[in-house]
Amino acid sequence: MIERMKFLNITGPKDDIDRIIETYISKYDFQLENALSELKDVKELHPFTDTNPYKNALNSSQELKEYLKDTDFKTNRQMSIEEAEALTNTLSDKVNAFSQKKSDLEAELSKYEEKLKNVQYFIGLDYDTEKILHFKYVNFRFGSMPKEYYEKFMTFVYDSVDTIFYKAREIDDRVWGVYFVPDTISDQIDAIYSSMHFERFFLPEGYEGTPAAASTHLEEKIQSIKMEITSVDNKIIKTLEDRKDDFLLANQVLYKFNKVFDVRKYAAATRGNRADKKVFYIICGWLTEKDATKLSKELENEPETFCLSEKDLSKVLSTPPIKLKNNALFKPFEMFVEMYGLPNYKEFDPTILVGITYSILFGFMFGDVGQGLVLLILGSILYYTKKIRLAGIIARCGFFSTIFGFLFGSIFGFEDVIQPLWLRPAKAMTALPVIGNLNTVFVVTITLGMLIIILMMIISILTKLRFKKPGEALFDTNGVAGLVFYASALATMVLFMTGNPLPASIVLIIMFVIPLILIFLKEPLAEIVERRKVHLEGGAGMFVLQGFFELFEVLLSYFSNSLSFVRVGAFAVSHAAMMEVVLMLSGAESGNINWIGVVLGNIFVMGMEGLIVGIQVLRLEYYELFSRFYTGGGRAFKPYA
Structure with missing residues (x-):
């Protein structure tokens, strides 16, 4: 799901800006927006022009920090900014004195090296x-x-x-x-x-x-100078090591205050009461609803600081940033959504949908108990130790591969160890009218694919209604008209293949002809529904000609999109065939099994076919699912801190 966002305007006396930022705002993930851009209509606004007083001290501290090897440091101890600056300046003066001596020695070294x-x-x-x-x-x-x-x-x-x-x-x-x-x-x-x-x-x-x-x-002189340089380096390091904890704490304090001060580049300053000429700051930006509520409540204790939440987001110039929030089971699949593009703020977050469909389709195409468990275990280890999201996806796909392995009765390619709970992909056949015998998994995957496409059409209708586009929701190829036509085609196909009688002609006309006519007249009908003036670009003749070819393309796309899911069944069959070849080459048929060959064959199939299957399922997700309802275009939530 997409985290709900709130837009806050925070204002108070200019001299109090650092304290408010350091005490309150810095505790939250706050995506700052440029106040001058957001508040164009407010008069007498101007940017902050103050020079950052902590920048030079921080730069010195960062340079000193490079001398230390281990800079990991955690403490609950506090240090004021004045103490941090004083300590940094003291250490910097000492180190600079050593550095000057080192520079003189290096210049002398260079002279002697040139002579040599x-x-x-x-x-x-x-x-x-x-x-x-x-x-x-x-x-x-x-x-x-x-x-x-x-x-x-x-x-x-x-x-x-x-x-x-x-x-x-x-x-x-x-x-x-x-x-x-x-x-x-x-x-x-x-x-x-x-x-x-x-x-x-x-x-x-x-x-x-x-x-x-x-x-x-x-050479003797050069060696002597190098030893002196090493001695100076050791003195520098010792100077810092003696005050290491204090120095690293001061570095953290300087870094924090530097970031706090830099908030000014997003803030604006304005004048309050004309009598006292008091200057106020304005900071604005996005927080999650939960954080915004907490921050607003905390700022109520500040009598001179005001926090206002903009309830009508349409009045905010910047678009709400996107922060995805999904439970641990589906969180790794956010990677695929981000690769395609984050959703629009009003859009449906497809992460859960991707997680379910991707895992099931992958498991169907890669059904094997042993290989699935290997993917599950290795993926889980990498995900929970290294936090690699792709490893998390592999682990979940491995789980479904294991399930389909039991359904197909395959364990590391051996099909005589366990009985299939459903069928053998390479052997199961179904007799169909007109077509004849067809592999059962092909029938199942095409039907499954059509059901998924119908689900995507329903989501597309809901999305278009949310964006207040009733015309597209009703008459688009992925709208109500397209849904009625496509669902009718699936129902008719199922009735025919199962030997049941088809509906009456009038019903068929309602199911097929009327939806196609509505799709053909999509543009003028949409303009009528949305109360816009009907305009046929190029005239009626051009509209009819263009509509005819577009309708033909729609029918062709329905057919090709449905057949795209044949690849799911094809990979299920090819996976079983490849493992059969591996076992044959390893001598399984003769009874003298070469276990090294079995292991290497399984590794090869898992690596090569696993990669191909992963790419093919991702292609189905992007082209057959996302293209029907998803626009993307959202911008990532990037808090300043």
Whole structure:
């Protein structure tokens, strides 16, 4: 069912808004609406422009909270907002001091890591790097060139120029090293190296010893800095751990007051008495009837706060939000309703209907005692431990699969263990006039499907009357006219198949012809009933032509919709056939049963066919049931807190 909603307007002195929200409103599921939008006709309304005073403290608290691993915290202890802010600021100052030191260490670490990266290119150079960096009369160039150019240079050029190249390392097809050249000819030699694609690398000062020694020294320095950073992190964590409970309580208080203050973005402010210029707030929104009654009663104790309930919801601009309320047995099936779309506030909640029809149809198509019990047990465990709604649906479907398993006499595919209480799906046949022998489950499922369609038509009529659409309720294909025609077709078919005499011709005309004429004249008749001007778009000729084809489509849809339920019987038969194949492959016929094959076969059938059956039943729900009476379009109830 759909929870009944009430729209409340709450007003009082502006300075009292936080206390009222924190003391009363925050205890209830209250879906706030924008007061400025809802109260357009009220003069001198304006939004709140106050800056949230708790936002910065909350942001600091959230940043500090990231240092803690276990943040689950429950307590009945109270803390004022002033205490929460003071504690957060104190801890934040301490942590910021450590953080600044950590930032300085990280900057120093980055510098040394860059130095280490630079010097490692020249590990093979067996000479004091610092001395090279202070040469006066010989120029040096650190850098690298592609390996192929290095080989060409050493083969064809090196012996004819005044330079010394010292190869240090070879990394990724590049040769790293340093070349030396007299200062007087450095420009000429630089040009030659440049033609060999030599790329200079400027090694900064500050190295001691050979590159290998400098690398070792830098690695030690880097490790020392990392240890200092770890020490600072530990101090930060210890600072917070020492006041952990107080800090987490302060975080909760800040979060709560921040949310309370943010209610202002939905509220409006107005001026009261012109003499004292007193400012009032207005908060409005939706609550369930039960919560609205409780909140209104509590606010009666506040002399300056007024709570008004809007009795005529048509005067409220926003549509009532939808909160489904079903008992535990049907609650998981709310998932299917939400997937299709929540019902309109005035509409019928189809959750119970879906729960009953989906479970029965699934059980019919998947009837097996053993497999049904497996679905029931596994689904129940997952639903009650993990709160997975789909698992809850599977558990309920498993229950009905077990029932139909007893009716069909099947347990894990074995049909010689228990006797069927009803029939064997693959073997039961029924003799019908004209048609001949037909599988009994097909006859039953088509009849069941037609009865379900008739039920949907009745619900459609009631829904259209609730929406004050009497024309559609009377003359629509899913209205009274359609119901009379379709129910008559079912009754006539049953009489014919059972060998009973059919009604007289006049009765048949009343049952079939008159409803079709009413469906054909649906639009003008609906306009007459609803006291609107009759208008035939395109003229009488176009109306007749269009009505003829629409009537043909209606008849075709009645036929195809009824046949859609054949799939229920088809899957019941195919399930029995698949399990027969599994047992045959497992050697059940020969008496030498391969139990591993039986188990694996059952798992395969449960997984594959269970998925297909679940999808097929959902298709029947959406296309054959929902499409007849359900519009959806409701919006979910989303309380602010």
